[in-house]
Amino acid sequence: MPNIGYNSSLPYFSVKINSYFRIKENKRFDFTSTGRNHSRTVGSHIKMIEIDDKELAKRIRQNVMSILDLWSSKEEQLEYQKNVPITQVSAELFCQWADDFYHPESTQFKMAFDKKEREILADFDKTFNHISDKMTNNLPYIDDFVKTKEWEVVNRAAIETLEKIKNTAANNG
Incomplete structure (x- = not known):
């Protein structure tokens, strides 16, 4: 059975598969308004990646x-x-x-x-x-x-x- 962990404050969900972790990353896309130095989230994209220990x-x-x-x-x-x-x-x-x-x-x-x-x-x-x-x-x-x-x-x-x-x-x- 895979070792499953979730961390709400981290942008990922992980599942341990053998010696790798499959990570679900929530990528947020920001933009900077013209003439201002602030950004805001305009969308997000979730993808799965694998990382090792x-x-x-x-x-x-x-x-x-x-x-x-x-x-x-x-x-x-x-x-x-x-x-x-x-x-x-x-x-x-x-x-x-x-x-x-x-x-x-x-x-x-x-x-x-x-x-x-x-x-x-x-x-x-x-x-x-x-x-x-x-x-x-x-x-x-x-x-x-x-x-x-x-x-x-x-x-x-x-x-x-x-x-x-x-x-x-x-x-x-």
Whole structure:
């Protein structure tokens, strides 16, 4: 039976077939209005592509680093809320880490991060879970959440995690 996974925040659906993943990508086509520097979606196209474990590991690494980048930037979080007002960004931050991206036992996750990096990410996850457990029933919108001590703790942990991973990568050449 194939290993099937879906991630609503990612633009793909994957099915593992032997050592390849079949990925359903939703490509969005944007255009720029004349004289303006903004774009909007005018259509989409869905296609199936196959990727191997190595490519999936690369995408996992990109996604984990992206959510850490987002956690580390108050400005980007507030901008995200401004650009996507129907999204509850606070909830997205928690869900993207816990549900979508942090799966340290998966083969591809282990391919994406070396042992030291996985230890660093596990430390972030401990801090994240401590705060997540405290915020379960009372998660404010991002405008208010960024003013809380809990947000500061996870924000600082994300910044430190990114720095440690950067240093680890630099030391590994």
